[in-house]
Amino acid sequence: MALNWLEVFAGLKNPGMRATLGLVLSDQREQLEQNSATTKNLSRWQSIGLLTERGGKLVVDDDALSQALAAHRKPAEDRAGIQRFFDGPRLRTLPARPEDRRAVMEAVRHAVLSPGERVSEAQLGDRLRVIHDDVALIRRYLIDHGLLVRSIDGAEYSLPPGAEQ
Template sequence: MAQETGNRWRPVIAALANPDVRVAFGLLLGGGDLTAYLDAKSPSRRAHIVRVLTASGAVRAEGGVLALEPTVFADILADVSRRKAAGIGRFLVNGRITQYPASLRERDDLLRWVAERVLEHGETVSEPVLTGRLRVLADDAALLRRYLVDAGFVDRSRDGAAYTLNEKGAQSLSA
Protein backbone atom coordinates (compact mmCIF):
# COMPACT_ATOMS: atom_id res chain seq x y z
CA MET A 1 0.00 0.00 0.00
CA ALA A 2 1.67 3.22 -1.15
CA GLN A 3 1.71 5.96 1.45
CA GLU A 4 2.25 9.67 1.02
CA THR A 5 5.90 10.45 1.70
CA GLY A 6 6.32 11.43 5.32
CA ASN A 7 3.25 9.52 6.50
CA ARG A 8 4.38 5.92 5.96
CA TRP A 9 4.78 5.53 9.72
CA ARG A 10 1.06 6.04 10.45
CA PRO A 11 -0.28 2.64 9.34
CA VAL A 12 2.67 0.86 10.98
CA ILE A 13 2.04 2.56 14.32
CA ALA A 14 -1.71 2.03 13.98
CA ALA A 15 -1.12 -1.67 13.35
CA LEU A 16 1.22 -2.00 16.31
CA ALA A 17 -1.30 -0.25 18.57
CA ASN A 18 -3.58 -3.27 18.22
CA PRO A 19 -2.54 -5.94 20.79
CA ASP A 20 -3.41 -8.94 18.57
CA VAL A 21 -1.59 -7.47 15.58
CA ARG A 22 1.37 -6.56 17.77
CA VAL A 23 1.68 -10.16 19.00
CA ALA A 24 1.48 -11.45 15.42
CA PHE A 25 4.12 -8.97 14.31
CA GLY A 26 6.33 -9.97 17.25
CA LEU A 27 6.00 -13.63 16.32
CA LEU A 28 7.02 -12.82 12.73
CA LEU A 29 9.90 -10.72 13.95
CA GLY A 30 11.12 -13.29 16.47
CA GLY A 31 10.58 -16.37 14.33
CA GLY A 32 7.75 -17.70 16.51
CA ASP A 33 4.80 -19.87 15.44
CA LEU A 34 2.53 -17.35 13.76
CA THR A 35 0.38 -20.08 12.23
CA ALA A 36 -0.56 -21.52 15.63
CA TYR A 37 -1.33 -18.04 16.95
CA LEU A 38 -3.58 -17.21 13.99
CA ASP A 39 -5.26 -20.65 14.02
CA ALA A 40 -6.35 -19.97 17.62
CA LYS A 41 -8.31 -16.90 16.44
CA SER A 42 -11.74 -16.81 14.85
CA PRO A 43 -11.72 -16.64 11.03
CA SER A 44 -12.84 -12.99 11.07
CA ARG A 45 -10.25 -12.01 13.69
CA ARG A 46 -7.52 -13.90 11.79
CA ALA A 47 -8.49 -12.10 8.56
CA HIS A 48 -8.46 -8.77 10.37
CA ILE A 49 -4.96 -9.35 11.78
CA VAL A 50 -3.59 -10.34 8.37
CA ARG A 51 -5.33 -7.39 6.67
CA VAL A 52 -3.94 -4.87 9.19
CA LEU A 53 -0.43 -6.34 9.02
CA THR A 54 -0.29 -6.24 5.23
CA ALA A 55 -1.98 -2.81 4.98
CA SER A 56 0.69 -1.40 7.30
CA GLY A 57 3.39 -2.12 4.74
CA ALA A 58 5.51 -3.84 7.41
CA VAL A 59 4.39 -7.31 6.30
CA ARG A 60 3.66 -8.83 2.90
CA ALA A 61 1.82 -11.96 1.91
CA GLU A 62 3.81 -14.29 -0.35
CA GLY A 63 1.85 -17.28 -1.55
CA GLY A 64 -0.34 -17.25 1.55
CA VAL A 65 2.67 -16.92 3.88
CA LEU A 66 3.31 -13.70 5.79
CA ALA A 67 6.81 -12.24 5.66
CA LEU A 68 8.38 -9.11 7.06
CA GLU A 69 8.96 -6.27 4.62
CA PRO A 70 12.65 -5.66 5.30
CA THR A 71 12.83 -2.06 4.09
CA VAL A 72 9.76 -0.54 5.76
CA PHE A 73 11.53 0.85 8.83
CA ALA A 74 14.51 2.14 6.85
CA ASP A 75 12.07 3.84 4.45
CA ILE A 76 10.20 5.46 7.35
CA LEU A 77 13.44 6.71 8.90
CA ALA A 78 14.57 8.07 5.55
CA ASP A 79 11.29 9.99 5.22
CA VAL A 80 11.72 11.52 8.66
CA SER A 81 15.30 12.59 7.98
CA ARG A 82 14.23 14.21 4.68
CA ARG A 83 11.52 16.27 6.36
CA LYS A 84 12.52 19.91 6.59
CA ALA A 85 11.61 22.06 9.55
CA ALA A 86 9.64 25.19 8.80
CA GLY A 87 9.72 28.69 10.24
CA ILE A 88 11.98 29.26 13.21
CA GLY A 89 12.21 25.49 13.68
CA ARG A 90 14.90 25.52 10.98
CA PHE A 91 17.18 27.33 13.42
CA LEU A 92 16.49 25.16 16.47
CA VAL A 93 17.56 21.73 17.63
CA ASN A 94 15.81 20.43 20.73
CA GLY A 95 14.46 23.93 21.39
CA ARG A 96 17.92 25.55 21.30
CA ILE A 97 19.21 28.00 18.72
CA THR A 98 21.88 26.42 16.54
CA GLN A 99 22.20 29.24 14.00
CA TYR A 100 20.78 32.68 13.32
CA PRO A 101 18.83 33.48 10.16
CA ALA A 102 20.42 35.70 7.53
CA SER A 103 17.04 37.20 6.66
CA LEU A 104 16.09 40.13 8.90
CA ARG A 105 12.42 39.09 8.91
CA GLU A 106 13.30 35.55 9.98
CA ARG A 107 15.76 36.87 12.57
CA ASP A 108 13.00 39.09 13.99
CA ASP A 109 10.66 36.07 14.12
CA LEU A 110 13.29 34.08 16.02
CA LEU A 111 14.07 36.93 18.41
CA ARG A 112 10.34 37.54 19.01
CA TRP A 113 10.03 33.84 19.88
CA VAL A 114 12.94 34.18 22.34
CA ALA A 115 11.54 37.37 23.91
CA GLU A 116 8.19 35.68 24.49
CA ARG A 117 9.90 32.86 26.39
CA VAL A 118 12.30 34.79 28.59
CA LEU A 119 10.36 37.87 29.70
CA GLU A 120 6.81 38.59 30.78
CA HIS A 121 5.04 41.86 30.08
CA GLY A 122 5.92 44.38 32.79
CA GLU A 123 8.73 42.23 34.21
CA THR A 124 12.16 43.73 34.91
CA VAL A 125 15.06 41.35 35.43
CA SER A 126 18.74 41.74 36.17
CA GLU A 127 21.39 40.94 33.60
CA PRO A 128 22.39 37.66 35.35
CA VAL A 129 18.75 36.51 35.45
CA LEU A 130 18.17 37.28 31.76
CA THR A 131 21.48 35.65 30.84
CA GLY A 132 20.49 32.52 32.75
CA ARG A 133 17.18 32.34 30.91
CA LEU A 134 18.87 32.87 27.55
CA ARG A 135 21.46 30.17 28.29
CA VAL A 136 18.62 27.62 28.09
CA LEU A 137 18.01 28.71 24.49
CA ALA A 138 21.52 29.37 23.15
CA ASP A 139 25.18 28.69 23.83
CA ASP A 140 26.14 32.37 23.55
CA ALA A 141 23.64 34.06 25.88
CA ALA A 142 25.45 37.43 25.73
CA LEU A 143 25.18 37.53 21.93
CA LEU A 144 21.50 36.61 22.08
CA ARG A 145 20.90 39.29 24.74
CA ARG A 146 22.61 41.85 22.49
CA TYR A 147 20.49 40.75 19.50
CA LEU A 148 17.29 41.17 21.55
CA VAL A 149 18.25 44.70 22.55
CA ASP A 150 19.51 45.71 19.09
CA ALA A 151 16.37 44.36 17.40
CA GLY A 152 14.20 46.36 19.78
CA PHE A 153 12.43 43.55 21.63
CA VAL A 154 14.12 44.20 24.97
CA ASP A 155 15.12 47.47 26.65
CA ARG A 156 18.30 47.71 28.70
CA SER A 157 18.82 50.24 31.45
CA ARG A 158 21.64 52.77 30.92
CA ASP A 159 23.91 50.92 33.33
CA GLY A 160 23.11 47.55 31.71
CA ALA A 161 21.85 46.11 34.99
CA ALA A 162 18.13 45.74 34.17
CA TYR A 163 16.18 44.42 31.20
CA THR A 164 12.49 44.68 30.31
CA LEU A 165 10.30 43.56 27.46
CA ASN A 166 9.66 46.74 25.48
CA GLU A 167 6.59 47.81 23.53
CA LYS A 168 7.69 45.94 20.36
CA GLY A 169 8.22 42.75 22.36
CA ALA A 170 4.98 43.21 24.29
CA GLN A 171 3.04 43.74 21.03
CA SER A 172 4.36 40.44 19.73
CA LEU A 173 2.92 38.71 22.80
CA SER A 174 -0.57 40.01 22.10
CA ALA A 175 -0.42 39.58 18.31
Protein backbone atom coordinates (compact mmCIF):
# COMPACT_ATOMS: atom_id res chain seq x y z
CA MET A 1 0.00 0.00 0.00
CA ALA A 2 1.38 3.41 -0.96
CA LEU A 3 1.87 5.91 1.82
CA ASN A 4 -0.19 9.05 1.29
CA TRP A 5 1.69 12.06 2.67
CA LEU A 6 -1.45 14.14 2.94
CA GLU A 7 -2.95 11.57 5.30
CA VAL A 8 0.28 11.40 7.32
CA PHE A 9 0.32 15.19 7.74
CA ALA A 10 -3.37 15.22 8.63
CA GLY A 11 -2.68 12.58 11.29
CA LEU A 12 0.25 14.59 12.64
CA LYS A 13 -1.97 17.66 12.86
CA ASN A 14 -4.38 15.80 15.14
CA PRO A 15 -3.05 16.07 18.75
CA GLY A 16 -4.48 12.70 19.80
CA MET A 17 -3.04 10.86 16.83
CA ARG A 18 0.30 12.65 17.27
CA ALA A 19 0.47 11.67 20.96
CA THR A 20 -0.43 8.07 20.16
CA LEU A 21 2.22 7.89 17.44
CA GLY A 22 4.79 9.47 19.77
CA LEU A 23 4.24 6.78 22.38
CA VAL A 24 4.55 4.04 19.77
CA LEU A 25 7.70 5.59 18.27
CA SER A 26 9.33 6.04 21.68
CA ASP A 27 8.50 2.42 22.52
CA GLN A 28 6.28 3.46 25.43
CA ARG A 29 3.29 1.46 24.36
CA GLU A 30 2.51 0.60 27.97
CA GLN A 31 1.74 4.32 28.46
CA LEU A 32 -1.07 4.17 25.92
CA GLU A 33 -4.44 4.32 27.59
CA GLN A 34 -6.60 1.48 26.43
CA ASN A 35 -9.69 3.35 25.27
CA SER A 36 -11.65 3.74 22.08
CA ALA A 37 -9.77 6.91 21.03
CA THR A 38 -6.37 5.22 21.34
CA THR A 39 -7.59 2.13 19.51
CA LYS A 40 -9.02 4.34 16.78
CA ASN A 41 -5.75 6.32 16.48
CA LEU A 42 -3.64 3.16 16.22
CA SER A 43 -6.02 1.72 13.64
CA ARG A 44 -5.90 4.96 11.65
CA TRP A 45 -2.06 4.98 11.60
CA GLN A 46 -2.16 1.39 10.35
CA SER A 47 -4.71 2.20 7.64
CA ILE A 48 -2.59 5.17 6.53
CA GLY A 49 0.31 2.74 6.22
CA LEU A 50 2.76 4.40 8.61
CA LEU A 51 2.50 1.69 11.28
CA THR A 52 2.53 -2.04 10.73
CA GLU A 53 2.42 -4.98 13.09
CA ARG A 54 5.54 -7.12 13.41
CA GLY A 55 5.99 -9.75 16.05
CA GLY A 56 2.85 -8.64 17.87
CA LYS A 57 4.18 -5.08 18.11
CA LEU A 58 3.32 -1.95 16.13
CA VAL A 59 6.34 -0.42 14.40
CA VAL A 60 6.98 2.18 11.70
CA ASP A 61 6.76 0.62 8.26
CA ASP A 62 10.23 1.51 6.97
CA ASP A 63 9.51 -0.06 3.60
CA ALA A 64 6.47 2.19 3.09
CA LEU A 65 8.56 5.24 4.03
CA SER A 66 11.33 4.25 1.61
CA GLN A 67 8.86 3.67 -1.21
CA ALA A 68 7.13 7.00 -0.57
CA LEU A 69 10.44 8.87 -0.60
CA ALA A 70 11.58 7.12 -3.77
CA ALA A 71 8.28 7.93 -5.49
CA HIS A 72 8.67 11.64 -4.77
CA ARG A 73 12.34 11.95 -5.63
CA LYS A 74 12.95 14.13 -8.65
CA PRO A 75 14.71 12.43 -11.53
CA ALA A 76 18.31 13.52 -12.04
CA GLU A 77 17.51 15.19 -15.35
CA ASP A 78 15.13 17.57 -13.54
CA ARG A 79 18.08 18.75 -11.48
CA ALA A 80 20.33 19.65 -14.41
CA GLY A 81 21.37 23.15 -15.37
CA ILE A 82 20.40 25.90 -12.97
CA GLN A 83 17.64 23.72 -11.45
CA ARG A 84 20.31 22.00 -9.40
CA PHE A 85 20.50 25.19 -7.30
CA PHE A 86 16.76 25.25 -6.57
CA ASP A 87 14.32 23.23 -4.48
CA GLY A 88 11.09 24.11 -6.24
CA PRO A 89 10.86 27.90 -6.25
CA ARG A 90 13.43 28.27 -3.42
CA LEU A 91 17.05 29.03 -4.19
CA ARG A 92 18.85 26.39 -2.14
CA THR A 93 22.39 27.56 -2.77
CA LEU A 94 24.14 30.32 -4.65
CA PRO A 95 26.44 29.13 -7.41
CA ALA A 96 30.15 29.79 -7.01
CA ARG A 97 30.82 30.03 -10.75
CA PRO A 98 30.00 33.50 -12.11
CA GLU A 99 28.33 32.04 -15.25
CA ASP A 100 26.03 29.87 -13.16
CA ARG A 101 25.30 32.74 -10.77
CA ARG A 102 24.28 35.00 -13.63
CA ALA A 103 22.03 32.30 -15.11
CA VAL A 104 20.39 31.77 -11.69
CA MET A 105 19.93 35.52 -11.24
CA GLU A 106 18.30 35.74 -14.71
CA ALA A 107 15.83 33.05 -13.65
CA VAL A 108 15.16 34.92 -10.41
CA ARG A 109 14.61 38.18 -12.28
CA HIS A 110 12.10 36.54 -14.62
CA ALA A 111 10.29 35.11 -11.61
CA VAL A 112 9.95 38.41 -9.75
CA LEU A 113 9.55 41.13 -12.36
CA SER A 114 7.60 41.44 -15.60
CA PRO A 115 8.61 43.64 -18.55
CA GLY A 116 7.46 47.23 -18.07
CA GLU A 117 6.75 46.71 -14.38
CA ARG A 118 8.12 49.06 -11.72
CA VAL A 119 8.03 47.89 -8.12
CA SER A 120 8.92 49.43 -4.79
CA GLU A 121 11.76 48.05 -2.69
CA ALA A 122 9.20 46.52 -0.31
CA GLN A 123 7.35 44.80 -3.18
CA LEU A 124 10.62 43.48 -4.62
CA GLY A 125 11.63 42.27 -1.16
CA ASP A 126 8.36 40.39 -0.72
CA ARG A 127 8.80 38.69 -4.08
CA LEU A 128 12.45 37.81 -3.49
CA ARG A 129 11.68 36.43 0.00
CA VAL A 130 9.69 33.64 -1.66
CA ILE A 131 12.88 32.60 -3.44
CA HIS A 132 15.58 33.26 -0.80
CA ASP A 133 15.78 34.52 2.77
CA ASP A 134 18.69 36.91 2.11
CA VAL A 135 16.72 39.45 0.08
CA ALA A 136 19.43 42.12 0.21
CA LEU A 137 22.06 39.78 -1.20
CA ILE A 138 19.86 38.61 -4.07
CA ARG A 139 18.78 42.19 -4.84
CA ARG A 140 22.46 43.25 -4.89
CA TYR A 141 23.37 40.40 -7.27
CA LEU A 142 20.50 41.38 -9.58
CA ILE A 143 21.76 44.98 -9.65
CA ASP A 144 25.45 43.99 -9.97
CA HIS A 145 24.68 41.70 -12.91
CA GLY A 146 22.75 44.51 -14.61
CA LEU A 147 19.52 42.53 -14.48
CA LEU A 148 17.62 45.17 -12.49
CA VAL A 149 17.96 48.94 -12.28
CA ARG A 150 17.14 51.10 -9.31
CA SER A 151 15.57 54.54 -9.68
CA ILE A 152 17.76 57.51 -8.76
CA ASP A 153 15.97 57.93 -5.45
CA GLY A 154 16.23 54.16 -4.77
CA ALA A 155 12.48 53.80 -4.35
CA GLU A 156 11.69 51.68 -7.43
CA TYR A 157 13.16 48.78 -9.36
CA SER A 158 12.60 47.80 -12.97
CA LEU A 159 14.21 45.94 -15.84
CA PRO A 160 17.06 47.80 -17.53
CA PRO A 161 16.34 49.51 -20.90
CA GLY A 162 16.47 46.97 -23.71
CA ALA A 163 15.76 44.01 -21.41
CA GLU A 164 12.02 44.34 -21.83
CA GLN A 165 11.74 42.32 -25.04
